[in-house]
Amino acid sequence: MNAHSADIAIEARGLVKRFGKTTALDGVDLSARKGTVLGLLGPNGAGKTTAVRCLATLIRPDAGTASVLGYDVQRDAHQVRQLIGLTGQYASVDEMLSGFNNLLMIGRLLGIPRKQAKARASELLERFGLADAATRAAKTYSGGMRRRLDLAASMVGRPAVLFLDEPTTGLDPRSRNELWAMVRGLTADGATVLLTTQYLEEADHLCHDITVIDHGTVIAAGSPDQLKARAGGQVLAVTPADPSRAADVQSLIAERTGRTPATSADSATVTVVVDDSSVVPALVRELDDKGIVVEELMLRKPSLDEVFLSLTGSVPPEPPATPAPQIAGSAL
Amino acid sequence: MTTMTPARHLSPLTGLANTFTLTWRSLLKLKTNPEDLPALVLTPIMYLVLFTYIFGGAISGNVHNYLQFELPGILVLAVIFSTLGTGQMLSQDIETGVFDRFRSLPIARWAPLFGAVLGDVARYALSVAVTLAFGILLGFRVESSPLAAAAGCLLVLVFALAMCWFSALLGLIAGSARGVQWIGSLIYFPLTFGSNVLVPTAKLPGWLQAFVKGNPMTFLTEAERGLLVGGPVETPVIRTLLWSLGLVVVFAPIAVQVYRRRT
Numbered sequence: 001m002n003a004h005s006a007d008i009a010i011e012a013r014g015l016v017k018r019f020g021k022t023t024a025l026d027g028v029d030l031s032a033r034k035g036t037v038l039g040l041l042g043p044n045g046a047g048k049t050t051a052v053r054c055l056a057t058l059i060r061p062d063a064g065t066a067s068v069l070g071y072d073v074q075r076d077a078h079q080v081r082q083l084i085g086l087t088g089q090y091a092s093v094d095e096m097l098s099g100f101n102n103l104l105m106i107g108r109l110l111g112i113p114r115k116q117a118k119a120r121a122s123e124l125l126e127r128f129g130l131a132d133a134a135t136r137a138a139k140t141y142s143g144g145m146r147r148r149l150d151l152a153a154s155m156v157g158r159p160a161v162l163f164l165d166e167p168t169t170g171l172d173p174r175s176r177n178e179l180w181a182m183v184r185g186l187t188a189d190g191a192t193v194l195l196t197t198q199y200l201e202e203a204d205h206l207c208h209d210i211t212v213i214d215h216g217t218v219i220a221a222g223s224p225d226q227l228k229a230r231a232g233g234q235v236l237a238v239t240p241a242d243p244s245r246a247a248d249v250q251s252l253i254a255e256r257t258g259r260t261p262a263t264s265a266d267s268a269t270v271t272v273v274v275d276d277s278s279v280v281p282a283l284v285r286e287l288d289d290k291g292i293v294v295e296e297l298m299l300r301k302p303s304l305d306e307v308f309l310s311l312t313g314s315v316p317p318e319p320p321a322t323p324a325p326q327i328a329g330s331a332l
Numbered sequence: 333m334t335t336m337t338p339a340r341h342l343s344p345l346t347g348l349a350n351t352f353t354l355t356w357r358s359l360l361k362l363k364t365n366p367e368d369l370p371a372l373v374l375t376p377i378m379y380l381v382l383f384t385y386i387f388g389g390a391i392s393g394n395v396h397n398y399l400q401f402e403l404p405g406i407l408v409l410a411v412i413f414s415t416l417g418t419g420q421m422l423s424q425d426i427e428t429g430v431f432d433r434f435r436s437l438p439i440a441r442w443a444p445l446f447g448a449v450l451g452d453v454a455r456y457a458l459s460v461a462v463t464l465a466f467g468i469l470l471g472f473r474v475e476s477s478p479l480a481a482a483a484g485c486l487l488v489l490v491f492a493l494a495m496c497w498f499s500a501l502l503g504l505i506a507g508s509a510r511g512v513q514w515i516g517s518l519i520y521f522p523l524t525f526g527s528n529v530l531v532p533t534a535k536l537p538g539w540l541q542a543f544v545k546g547n548p549m550t551f552l553t554e555a556e557r558g559l560l561v562g563g564p565v566e567t568p569v570i571r572t573l574l575w576s577l578g579l580v581v582v583f584a585p586i587a588v589q590v591y592r593r594r595t
Contacts, residue, residue, distance in 0.1 A: 056436050071338070081438035082338035092429030096361045108353040109439050111346065137364055153433065 009034045009161050009192035014064035017050050024050040026216035032192050037183060039207030040196040047216040048196035052165045056086045068161050085154035085162045095139035099130050099149050102138060103156055110157045124152040144175040164195040168202060180206055200305050212311055219311050228301045235302045236274045241293040243268035248292060256283050347440030351447045358451020372455060376410035376463040383530055391531060396471055403467040404556035405529035408549060410459045411492045412524055418452045418496040419503030419512040427508060442588050449496050456492045460485050475561040484559030487572060491552050494576035497583040504590045529553050548575040
């Protein structure tokens with residue numbers, strides 16, 4: 001292990017992976033600090049899954065290097081496999097086996113003695129709210145239950161590094177919140193998590209650092225706040241009390257800032273990126289002069305959605321729903 | 333939290349333990365998915381009833397004589413076809429992502445393959461037991477000795493164990509369980525029926541006899557007839573064992589290699 005990488009849990013340098021003529025990864029660099037959550041963010045087909053598969057020793061990169069806790073994923077694959085847990089995009093549990101036997105099997109494969117493996121399986125089923133379904137075949141589980149079992153399966157060996165490939169895709173808001181709480185709990189215990197997601201909201205909530213990739217290349221990296229700062233300045237949002245005045249507000253703002261503002265279709269809110277917040281007082285005076293009553297005026301950091309849009313030029317997918325408030329006692 | 337220093341190498345003993353765990357998993361499927369059982373049990377029964385009463389009179393003059401002739405062949409037929417299950421299960425594991433999980437674990441790379449193959453021996457044994465039991469119900473009689481009959485059962489299992497490496501390879505390259513089914517049938521039908529399983533070689537046209545005489549199924553069936561009802565034993569048994577060895581030597585390494593390379 002190199003001294004300088006002592007606090008780095010996952011590191012990739014110049015990862016390249018081609019499938020036939022398609023280049024899935026075109027020189028990806030990323031690193032995750034120990035005990036943090038690194039979000040790998042990108043649209044569908046950006047190369048997120050390929051990157052995870054390289055890091056989890058499932059496929060060999062064509063070029064570049066990657067290491068987990070200082071062990072090279074190619075040269076020291078066996079060591080890496082002893083340190084990681086993996087949850088794929090689809091639930092990779094054995095559907096024919098019961099939840100309990102799935103976890104018992106993995107415990108045994110990890111070399112845990114039968115008695116402890118059984119205890120660990122029961123403990124995890126309990127923790128993931130699957131105790132009642134422990135003896136049922138996994139194929140009878142709902143999508144959310146299966147995802148939880150899959151996650152439990154990746155945690156049997158108490159991995160120091162956990163790879164979660166789109167762990168919340170297809171989960172209902174409640175299960176998603178539970179999963180978020182779980183991920184936070186893991187990092188609090190000192191584990192490092194790399195998770196891929198298409199959802200900016202998720203990355204914003206959960207990740208200490210974010211690496212944005214598109215077409216197999218890293219297009220931005222940093223903390224959520226750093227990324228938001230990169231989109232330039234701040235966002236000014238003005239909502240007139242009378243929606244019919246939105247057009248007036250828009251032309252006024254365009255005049256003041258020299259930029260074309262956007263108006264939301266449903267709420268008549270006019271938004272624009274401003275580099276210099278001193279335009280705000282002047283704008284307020286002018287709105288007042290024209291007799292436009294403002295219901296809401298706010299200056300904020302751009303959302304990750306806006307960052308994503310400016311970085312990739314494509315609209316990110318909508319998250320399934322706004323998460324319900326955190327359910328007390330469901331944190332794991 | 334893991335604080336241990338990970339082991340550099342995997343001991344063969346660990347690999348063996350991994351294999352047994354995965355064999356247990358394979359057997360558990362038989363227990364927890366009873367819907368698999370009817371296919372396993374009913375197929376040999378169907379073969380016996382169909383072939384005995386359709387071909388019996390035409391080939392051997394009467395049903396009892398034909399049953400004595402064909403039962404060893406049906407034994408081969410039933411077991412060989414059930415080896416396709418190995419490939420189907422493997423491709424299912426790949427499709428559903430179970431193999432990705434295995435590959436991310438610090439286990440012997442070959443353990444999932446060996447575990448699947450070993451677990452399937454139980455299925456074949458069931459096939460053999462059902463075929464024999466139902467055959468006896470229809471009037472089949474072992475004319476050799478119980479020991480020879482037991483050796484016959486063992487031999488067909490040995491050959492099946494060799495065949496399922498071919499099936500495993502099919503499972504790794506076919507892409508889906510359905511793919512295994514139809515590619516497998518395309519290969520297995522001519523291989524099994526193009527032998528002396530149901531019809532004595534002498535009754536076949538000359539060009540076909542050439543194929544039948546070189547077909548390993550013919551040797552296996554001859555050996556089974558010798559061990560169950562009498563006839564030459566030594567030569568067909570040796571040939572069958574050589575073929576079994578050959579199949580393992582050729583297909584097991586290829587299957588392991590393909591499995592390792594699969595991305």
